[in-house]
Amino acid sequence: MGWLTKLGMRLRALRHGDEVHREIAEEWQFHIVLRTEENIRRGMTPEEARQSAEQHFGNSAHIKDVSWDVRGGGLVETLWQDMRYGLRMLHKFPGFTVVAVLTLALGIGANTAIFSIVNAVLLRPLPYMQPNQLVDLNLKTEQSDQVFVPYPTFLYWQRETHTVSAIGAWTPDTFNLTGTGMATRLGGRRVSANFFSLFGVRAILGRNFSPEDDRLGAAAVLLVNEGFWRDRLGASPSAIGKTLTLDGGHYTIIGVIPSTFQFWSAAEIYVPIGQSENPSFDNRGPSRVLQIIGRLAPGVTLAQARAEMNLIDRNRVVAHPESADTATGVTIHSLRQDVIGDLEPTLLLLLGAVGFVLLIACTNVASLLLARSTARTREFAIRTALGAGRNRVIRQLLTESLLLFAIGGTFGTALAELVTHPALTLLPTALPQMLRVSPDSHVLVFAVAISGLTGVLFGLIPAMRTSLPKLQETLKKGGGSPCDTECPGRRGNLPCVGASNRRGPNDAQHEPSVERESWVRFAQSHVFHSRISTAEQT
Amino acid sequence: MGKQKPELPQGTLDMLVLKALSLGPMHGYGVGQRIGQLAEEMLKVEEGTLYPALYRIEQRGWIKSEWGVSENKRRARFYKLTRTGRKQLEVEEAKWSHLSLAIGKVLRTA
Numbered sequence: 001m002g003w004l005t006k007l008g009m010r011l012r013a014l015r016h017g018d019e020v021h022r023e024i025a026e027e028w029q030f031h032i033v034l035r036t037e038e039n040i041r042r043g044m045t046p047e048e049a050r051q052s053a054e055q056h057f058g059n060s061a062h063i064k065d066v067s068w069d070v071r072g073g074g075l076v077e078t079l080w081q082d083m084r085y086g087l088r089m090l091h092k093f094p095g096f097t098v099v100a101v102l103t104l105a106l107g108i109g110a111n112t113a114i115f116s117i118v119n120a121v122l123l124r125p126l127p128y129m130q131p132n133q134l135v136d137l138n139l140k141t142e143q144s145d146q147v148f149v150p151y152p153t154f155l156y157w158q159r160e161t162h163t164v165s166a167i168g169a170w171t172p173d174t175f176n177l178t179g180t181g182m183a184t185r186l187g188g189r190r191v192s193a194n195f196f197s198l199f200g201v202r203a204i205l206g207r208n209f210s211p212e213d214d215r216l217g218a219a220a221v222l223l224v225n226e227g228f229w230r231d232r233l234g235a236s237p238s239a240i241g242k243t244l245t246l247d248g249g250h251y252t253i254i255g256v257i258p259s260t261f262q263f264w265s266a267a268e269i270y271v272p273i274g275q276s277e278n279p280s281f282d283n284r285g286p287s288r289v290l291q292i293i294g295r296l297a298p299g300v301t302l303a304q305a306r307a308e309m310n311l312i313d314r315n316r317v318v319a320h321p322e323s324a325d326t327a328t329g330v331t332i333h334s335l336r337q338d339v340i341g342d343l344e345p346t347l348l349l350l351l352g353a354v355g356f357v358l359l360i361a362c363t364n365v366a367s368l369l370l371a372r373s374t375a376r377t378r379e380f381a382i383r384t385a386l387g388a389g390r391n392r393v394i395r396q397l398l399t400e401s402l403l404l405f406a407i408g409g410t411f412g413t414a415l416a417e418l419v420t421h422p423a424l425t426l427l428p429t430a431l432p433q434m435l436r437v438s439p440d441s442h443v444l445v446f447a448v449a450i451s452g453l454t455g456v457l458f459g460l461i462p463a464m465r466t467s468l469p470k471l472q473e474t475l476k477k478g479g480g481s482p483c484d485t486e487c488p489g490r491r492g493n494l495p496c497v498g499a500s501n502r503r504g505p506n507d508a509q510h511e512p513s514v515e516r517e518s519w520v521r522f523a524q525s526h527v528f529h530s531r532i533s534t535a536e537q538t
Numbered sequence: 539m540g541k542q543k544p545e546l547p548q549g550t551l552d553m554l555v556l557k558a559l560s561l562g563p564m565h566g567y568g569v570g571q572r573i574g575q576l577a578e579e580m581l582k583v584e585e586g587t588l589y590p591a592l593y594r595i596e597q598r599g600w601i602k603s604e605w606g607v608s609e610n611k612r613r614a615r616f617y618k619l620t621r622t623g624r625k626q627l628e629v630e631e632a633k634w635s636h637l638s639l640a641i642g643k644v645l646r647t648a
Contacts, residue, residue, distance in 0.1 A: 058584035
């Protein structure tokens with residue numbers, strides 16, 4: 001019931017704010033009238049009775065604020081009011097605004113830029129089907145943990161393993177394309193037949209390699225990348241079945257691989273590795289040329305696969321003594337670890353560094369805010385005197401600083417968009433191309449979160465300090481007291497707004513209240529202005 | 539201003555409002571009057587602060603309000619204790635008497 005009632009009230013206040021205000025006013029009016037009547041019965045004059053009734057009611061402006069808050073309308077309405085006021089203040093002090101916004105834009109921008117790299121590298125999963133199952137396999141020797149694998153060893157592994165459900169091989173190669181005008185050098189790959197299915201990639205046109213394509217003497221076929229198909233083959237469906245001349249051999253195009261698939265560097269064409277007449281494949285010799293990728297069978301851990309692969313590799317040497325080499329075992333890593341490698345500490349270091357930049361930026365802006373709000377102490381003293389509660393003042397200051405941080409954050413995010421790609425060159429190694437650094441919802445949430453969090457944190461400190469002014473002292477300081485002598489009609493904590501008129505016989509034209517009004521910045525309805533004549537003084 | 543009347547400790551106003559309304563539905567002014575009478579004018583309650591308290595208590599569902607006609611034929615907003623409000627009053631009364639008993643014991647020692 002509780003929250004439902006609350007929601008109902010809030011909605012009602014939002015849609016029929018005037019009505020709620022009228023209800024409150026009517027209820028209070030009733031109260032004052034009854035109290036006045038009571039006072040008259042007790043023998044006061046009507047004038048006294050009314051005054052006494054109002055006095056007993058208390059600080060009605062403050063009570064009205066609190067009531068309006070409770071009745072549900074306050075939040076949205078005052079937020080809107082504070083935002084408009086905040087924008088006016090930012091407009092009024094352009095120097096402050098520009099410096100603060102630029103500082104914040106730099107701090108937030110640097111963080112968002114680095115975060116979008118961190119997001120692409122560390123947070124986003126690799127862009128493949130079930131990437132956690134993908135592993136990278138290598139041979140181990142006494143010199144190195146990551147040695148490429150000879151073709152026969154790959155075939156043996158493929159036959160024997162159970163823990164790795166699919167195991168594929170690839171090696172980069174270049175091809176000379178002739179017969180289509182100028183001869184061109186193409187970057188390509190030789191891959192095992194299961195290479196694409198291992199990643200969960202399908203040809204967008206034509207078909208993928210089959211095991212029949214992947215052996216010596218099979219018909220020469222190739223797959224092309226979507227980019228090559230668009231640029232060189234006119235994105236024509238009839239490209240399938242056409243022949244390309246590569247290194248003097250004639251290859252038939254059988255399919256197109258989507259360009260969303262990227263693995264390490266770019267490749268324009270793919271050729272089945274088993275067809276290769278390259279001596280290192282040909283004689284099935286021990287040349288270590290292949291990079292091996294595998295997909296763990298469901299439920300198999302890395303440790304289980306590692307144990308099995310090492311066992312298989314020891315059996316290989318027994319079964320095929322001719323394939324014995326200096327390898328001492330098999331290493332197996334998750335593909336993710338292989339791709340990210342040393343980037344993680346570097347990126348975290350960078351993130352830490354820009355974190356400090358943001359901290360410095362925020363501290364600077366906070367001290368600017370503090371300096372400015374010190375200059376505005378009088379304004380807040382007057383607000384407090386007119387009935388604004390401390391929380392209300394804090395909320396207004398907080399809205400102003402959040403506004404500032406929001407503007408800074410917006411510029412910062414735009415800035416991040418510009419500097420992210422140049423920032424990539426700061427990394428010690430080029431980022432593998434499959435890690436596409438692009439802003440996504442994570443980056444956006446991050447930017448909003450750091451702007452909001454720092455805004456609240458660094459806006460709150462100056463706000464807390466400013467909202468505790470010593471009322472009397474502050475009002476007396478600077479520009480003379482608005483109320484040098486005790487004003488007779490004064491009630492509660494309400495000072496005289498304006499000034500006492502110390503008009504002497506010789507400066508009859510002096511009008512102090514005019515210049516004072518320049519610091520009175522609040523809604524001017526319901527504010528009274530009084531002047532006390534002290535003309536009898538000599 | 540003569541003898542100083544103590545101000546209400548934080549949070550006790552709600553309880554007094556509930557108590558006043560347990561005697562029957564009443565408008566805001568009447569609630570203030572009732573509290574004054576029940577306390578034999580020994581407490582100082584700024585009358586205006588009754589209203590935010592009434593609105594807050596209403597939000598919690600302990601009282602309900604509706605417009606009606608007052609004894610002197612004026613339109614007034616009447617507040618009425620709900621069933622949960624009555625329970626809440628019992629809880630608060632028990633808590634308060636426990637607390638005042640404990641504080642009394644402490645003050646009487648030594």
